[in-house]
Every structure is written in structure tokens, then in C-alpha cells.
Amino acid sequence: MSGTASELLAFLRRRVTGQYDVDEFGFDPELTDKVLLELIRPLYRHWFRVETVGMDNVPGDSGALVVANHSGTLPLDALMLQVALHDDHPRRRAVRLLGADLVYQLPVLGHLSRKTGHTLACREDADRLLRRGELVGVFPEGFKGVGKPFSERYRLQRFGRGGFVASAIRAGVPIIPCAIVGAEEIYPKIGDLRLLARALGLPYLPVTPFFPWLGPLGLVPLPSKWVIGFGEPIRTDEFTPSDADDPMLVFNLTDQVREVIQQRLNELRLRRGHAFPPLF
Numbered sequence: 001m002s003g004t005a006s007e008l009l010a011f012l013r014r015r016v017t018g019q020y021d022v023d024e025f026g027f028d029p030e031l032t033d034k035v036l037l038e039l040i041r042p043l044y045r046h047w048f049r050v051e052t053v054g055m056d057n058v059p060g061d062s063g064a065l066v067v068a069n070h071s072g073t074l075p076l077d078a079l080m081l082q083v084a085l086h087d088d089h090p091r092r093r094a095v096r097l098l099g100a101d102l103v104y105q106l107p108v109l110g111h112l113s114r115k116t117g118h119t120l121a122c123r124e125d126a127d128r129l130l131r132r133g134e135l136v137g138v139f140p141e142g143f144k145g146v147g148k149p150f151s152e153r154y155r156l157q158r159f160g161r162g163g164f165v166a167s168a169i170r171a172g173v174p175i176i177p178c179a180i181v182g183a184e185e186i187y188p189k190i191g192d193l194r195l196l197a198r199a200l201g202l203p204y205l206p207v208t209p210f211f212p213w214l215g216p217l218g219l220v221p222l223p224s225k226w227v228i229g230f231g232e233p234i235r236t237d238e239f240t241p242s243d244a245d246d247p248m249l250v251f252n253l254t255d256q257v258r259e260v261i262q263q264r265l266n267e268l269r270l271r272r273g274h275a276f277p278p279l280f
Helices: 003-017 029-047 076-087 101-105 107-115 123-131 142-146 163-171 194-200 215-219 241-245 247-272
Strands: 051-053 064-068 095-099 135-138 175-181 227-230
Touching: 003 029, 029 076, 029 107, 051 247, 064 076, 064 163, 064 247, 076 095, 076 135, 076 175, 076 227, 095 123, 101 107, 123 135, 123 163, 163 175, 163 241, 163 247, 175 247, 227 247, 241 247
Parallel strands: 051 227, 064 135, 064 175, 095 135
Antiparallel strands: 175 227
């Protein structure tokens, strides 16, 4: 029996007998690596040909908050960030992404999100994860970022009230600015079916050059070239936990993080060059 077949049988045996680890948030590391990430690795490696920059800025064994821009109409950037940190970081770090309420209101998607280590974007969960030394990821633009029109590509939207900064201050962990270039071109949003979106309880229902005109084929993402860059850590350990309650301090630090990401986006777009270089 080949090694691959033996590993598969051993994996199935563990799943059937329940001999696998799941943490208090529902994170299943083995299922994430061996099944869920394996399904999207071809997109990462061969379709988007993701290049990472500045990975040494992400700590190897301590807590940190990765703050990234959000875009793409469908949030594939979150999945590509997860693969990047798991596969390309020397310590193969699992990023615990904080997701919107809508994600966890959907039965299948909510369950899979928990299995892959993600949780609700709330203060309590963020604080607990950071204090445990986890690598936590957040997209402060939320649906405003992922659902913005193509005409506003690579222009950061508002970052909200800075709750992510307050969590980092309370935990005393660094903030890692992250710029993701490439997601803006995968589903160019040129319109929005607002009435239908409202009826379905969705934040938006996009119209792209291919969707809904080509049906399911319109959901195939365009093969843009991606670059994910991690900036120098912004320290928070110089503050006290009570500083997280200072709205002006939190606002200024939030604005600093946003400016750093915007500048890095501009730099990485120039570095990448054409959005659609030859696949081969």
C-alpha cells in the first residue's frame, strides 16, 4: 500500500473514531489542512499565482493581529490569506479570521468557518484568541470593502470604530498591516441588484461582466496575479490595557494602520504590474 493511501486510511480512521483535536472555538486543524485548504491550494498556487512579501514580519509563536484590506465581490481574499500564512510562513501559522454575523447565520458556511478556525467578529472572541497567543486576522472594511464597485478598486473604505485596535492594545500584541493586491480584479463589480439583495437579506448582489449573464460560469474568478504583503509590526505593548478605552488614541492608531495599508497597496500594485500576465 502506498504512503498516500496509508495516510488517507489513517485520516479516515481518526475521523470515524473521533481521534482528532477540536478547540473551544470549533477549530479542527487536521480537517483544515488535509481537506479544506487542500481544495483551495490550486487556486492559490496555479490560478492566482500568489506571491507573498514580508512574511518575516509575522511572528512565529506569539499573538498578533493581521489587519488587511478587503475586496473582490466574493471574499476569496480571506481564503488566500489563510493559505499564505499556513503554507508559506516558516511556522505554518493558522490565522483565526474574525467574520461578520451573516457568515454564521448560514448553516453550512458558518459550520465550515468554525471548523477552519474562524469566529465571530466580536470583542470577547478577539480578546481571548489574542491572549492565547493566536494569530488573528481582521478585515475592518467589512462588506463596504468586499462589495465596492470596480471603479473604486484599491481605495480603502472606512475602518469603522477601531475595535480591532482596542483588542490589540488590551492584549499587548503587535498589529501587522497586510495589503492584498489581486482580489479586486477577480469579479469586477459593475452593478448591484439592490432590490433582490434586500429581499434575500444580503448586503449586495453583484453584477459583473460575466454574472449573472453566464450563469454558474460567471462565478469562475478571473485569473489575476496576486501579491500579499505583510508590513512591519505596529507595536501596542507601550500602551496599558486601559488605553483601549481612550477613543482618540484608538482612532489615531486605526488611522495610522489604514494609511500604512493604503500606501502598501499602491506600492504592491506597481510591483505586480499587469493584473493578467500570461498563465504559462
